[in-house]
Amino acid sequence: MKRQIQPWCIISGLSLCYFTISPPSFAQSIIIDGTTNTFLRNCSSRCIITGTDRGGSNLFHSFSKFNVDANTRVLFQDPGVENIISRVTGTTRSHIRGTLGVRGGDANLFLINPNGIIFGPKAQLDVEGSFVASTASSLVFADGHQFSATNPEAPPLLTISVPIGLQFGATAASIQVQNSSLEVLSGKTLALVGGNVELRGGQLIAPAGQIEIGGVGANSFVSLGNDLRLGYEAVENFQDILLSQGFVINTDGDKGGAIQLQGRRIEMTESSDVAGSTSEAKKGETLRIYGSESVEMSDNSSVSTGNEIGSLGDVGDIVIKTRRLVVSDASSIRATTNGSGNGGNLTIEAGESVEINGEGRLTQLSTQTFGSGRGGTLEIKTPRLIIRDGGQISASTLSTDEGGGGTVIVNASEVEVSGTGGMGNNEFPSGLFAQSKDPGTTGNGGNLRINTEHLVIRDGATVSVAAIDGSLGQAGTLDITAxxxxxxxxxxxxxxxxxxxxxxxxxxxxxxxxxxxxxxxxxxxxxxxxxxxxxxxxxxxxxxxxxxxxxxxxxxxxxxxxxxxxxxxxxxxxxxxxxxxxxxxxxxxxxxxxxxxxxxxxxxxxxxxxxxxxxxxxxxxxxxxEVDPSRGLTKLPGEPVDSTRLIAQGCSSGGTVAGSPNRFVVTGRGGLPTRPDDLLTPDIVIEDLGIRTTSTVQQPFSTTSMVNEGEKGRDGDGEILTDGLFLPVESRVKNHADTGISPAVTRPRHAIVEAQGWVVLPDGQVILTAEVPSVTPHGSWQKAASCSGS
Structure with missing residues (x-):
């Protein structure tokens, strides 16, 4: 192969010139910017990057362009440091299509390019330490210094302190993984932190380690803690994270590793999977998904923690925090124990709503036990919980080793459970379950607690703590406050x-x-x-x-x-x-x-x-x-009541207002409800017409307004103003045609309007409301003895 000679001048105490020999492909893919003592060695199908800019446990490299071509290997030489930190100061994205790694040690490798990073179909990692890829503009250290990719002209005051965070600039470029497999060794960290993070096909693997995926906005600061755990406390704006085309994030190992996804809208689709399972006696780490706006799962996608059959280790917990969680179309979130270790807890906090929509297929949030360990607790906090069409929330046991089911706790303002999934003999209900199920199961069902204002269960849906389908276990307890x-x-x-x-x-x-x-x-x-x-x-x-x-x-x-x-x-x-x-x-x-x-x-x-x-x-x-009589009786004043203000005049058949519909209005507090399906109340004390007294009045009386049989006309309105109305069983309030004409009564000048609704005040007082008509009363109503209208 024809070789190309590249001269580089490095100033380090003395002015020296070094020459590196590299094939044309590497010369086009990797360009050193001259701000650090960085060298390319032995570059053919493999290229070794060395350097001398070391500050304490950190080694620094700087490039104006950095790519790894397909079928090539680019390895950073580890001189015995803890962190190898590389930055890209140019204006192009990094395309990693081959193998990127570290040679000769277990240093952590950082790749920072604020223009974006793409891992192509054949991208791989060859590192014994952890790997962090970010589109941040700089890496911040404990002593305040920054290793910046956007301000490389600043003197590189290399620090011996540890990195404490990633600082993003005016833009936050994306990170993409396209059908590639990126893996670190057991117990190590694999982190991708950028703007939008798109994971399409492929996988991220960190056995018993830690995987961090962060999508953050411009000018954000993401902290780096012990073991490279990322913190987002200072981040105000997030970007989106997408998992599609069967993408897998996995931390299975002797203990299930930690996983954290933090973004704005986090979407999983097309059978994508996030999982961490424990194989030995160690407790699994927590799986966290935080979406500031939404977390959406569809098309058979899953999030899970678990342990292997016979495992002694407890299962890791799952925590999801978001404004809106949607799980649909055979997707699931589950923490399952298959051994003697206890199941993990599943905690969901959603500021707006949680929706489990099966779309006819089994779609679950669950903490289940198949072994002797007890199932975990499943807790949901949200203003609105919707479960429908095959959606289920379950803390059930299917254990033949007496492993008990877990507990379900729901705190929501509204809970609506509806519909079924499946078809024919395979139909199953939507619902909330803490059950013991399946033949041979000996474990007892768990408990289920719902605290809500409104609970609706309809169209075949079920809320159950039963022992079903041949289970030999006992049913649990169902507590509902609503x-x-x-x-x-x-x-x-x-x-x-x-x-x-x-x-x-x-x-x-x-x-x-x-x-x-x-x-x-x-x-x-x-x-x-x-x-x-x-x-x-x-x-x-x-x-x-x-x-x-x-x-x-x-x-x-x-x-x-x-x-x-x-x-x-x-x-x-x-x-x-x-x-x-x-x-x-x-x-x-x-x-x-x-x-x-x-x-x-x-x-x-x-x-x-x-x-x-x-x-x-x-x-x-x-x-x-027992009804407390003191709550239903009120001392009444003794002065007479002007009955003319209580009963409206009825018009005789000769009046010009004949032909209008009948009307009977009761205005007051207590008494019989206005509709037969309304509830009775104990406040049923009447104020008799024309009489006020200090005692309760319960005496027969009659007030009528009628039109003679055979005559045309409108029988009058009956209006009662009272603080309470009591009608014994033999009494009636009616409005129909009958014989006889009632005495004329003067109609009041002010309009009495039929109540159209009511408002309940915080102290329990009921205020009747109505639309006040703007029609001026007819002049003839002011006459004392006639309604003829002439």
Missing amino acids: SSIILDNKGELRATTASGDGGDINLEDVDVLFLNRNSQISATAGTAMAPGDGGNITIDAGSIVAIPNQNSDITANAFGGRGGRITITTQNLIGIAPLTREELQMRLGTDDPAKLDPQRLPSNDITAISQTNPQLSGQVTIQTP
Whole structure:
């Protein structure tokens, strides 16, 4: 090969000239800028880079252009330092298409090019230390000095201190990995820190080590801690990170290594995978994904920590923090134990929402156990949690070695669970689960806790702590604190078992519990082959409402064991009622234990029976708190009331206002609700027309406004102003045609407007609101005795 001679002049005490011999390809790919004592040696298919600019444990190199061509090797010579730091001061990106590494030692290698870095299809690393690639403008040291790629003319006051961070300039260029495999040795760090980071195909591997991916904005500072752990506390603006085309980030080893992805929008798609698994007795490191705007996973992508079968080591935790998390289309986030080590915890904090959308395929967030170790805790904090169409959140056990399931904790303002996934016989529900499942499983199910304002479970979705699918384990406990709970169209709360005792369901501080269209709350237990006692259901709700004849049930039955206990504390129980075993037999027309199931009735039922033994039926207790009379009675003033301001005049059939619709308006606090499906309140004290008194008035009276039969006209408006309205069961408020004409009453001058809505103040006071009409009252209404309009 024809060689090219390149002269370089280096000033180091004495003026000396050195010559390096390199083939034309390296001369075009790597150009030294002359600001450091850097030399290229023996460059053919391999090139060795040496230098003498050493400061303490750091060796410095500077290039105006730096590329590694395909099928070539570029190695930095390690003279026994801790860090080899190289910068690119020119204006072009670095293309790494071959092998980049360190020769003769285990120094960490830094490559800094603020113009961008691309790792091509054949790019590889050959380093025994760690590797950091960044598009920062300079490397900052503890003593304040910087090794800058954008200001290389500044005197290179080389420092003996350690690097403490990466400083970005006015721009933050991208880093790309294109179908290449970059790997460091066990326990080492592999870091890519730039603007946008695009990982398309290929893999990053650091067995039992650490992988850092950072996408940051201009003028950012990223700190370097011990073991090259990156910190983003000073970063205000982030850039995007993309994993696609099956890209893999992996830290499997004797302990699962640490992984951190930090960016603005972090997207994983096309079966991309981020994983760290433990093989020995060491606890795995934490996997962290922080997206300032969003983290989105789709198309069978996964994030996982785990351990191998028989492993003694605990599984590493997973922490995800973002504004919006979306997991869809068969993707998953999971921390799974297969050995005796305990499962890792999965913690998710989302400032806006978490959405698990299966799109018909199983899509999960899970902490599961298949071994003797206990499953980890899965905790979600977000204003809004949406699970639908095959999405699941699960802390289940499938262990044959008595490994118990983990715990699920949800803190969200709104939780909506809906739909199913799969088709036909393979259909499965969306939901939240802390279950024991599958034949042969002996581990007990975990617990599930939901704290929310509004919980909706509909269209076949389930929230469950059951032991199902042939499991021999026990069900867990389901605790829900919510202002409103809506179960609709086969929505279910379950703590059922196939063999052992049923679990417990506790619904606390609920204002309204609504059941519709074959929805269920169940803690039933056992089968003919495996008896067990029914679980316990405790409900504390202001009102429980079930749409009649929709087959929505609350059950704590047992097939062969003892029925459970159902305790309900409520002010209103509407559309659903307790049913004894005898009543169930009568309605079903059978005493066959296998058929004593309230689901076979269209009614809404509450049962806690033993299907086999009447002597073992459980207990249903419904408690209605006593009404405090002092809250419903108010001392009234004794002065008479001007009834002309309370009842509007009715017009006779001869008036010109005939033909308008009827209207009856009640204005006041308390009394009967304006709609039949509104809740009753204890404030039902009436103020009698024309009378004020210091005592409660409950006496018969009648006020009417009618049009004679056969005559044309408009019967008048009835308007009542009161602080409370009480109507005994034999009383009526009605508005229809009848015989007789009511006495005329003067209509008030001011308009009385029907309330169209209300506002509840923080102290509980209700303010009625309406749109005030701008129409001027008709002059004829001022007449005392006639409504003729003439």
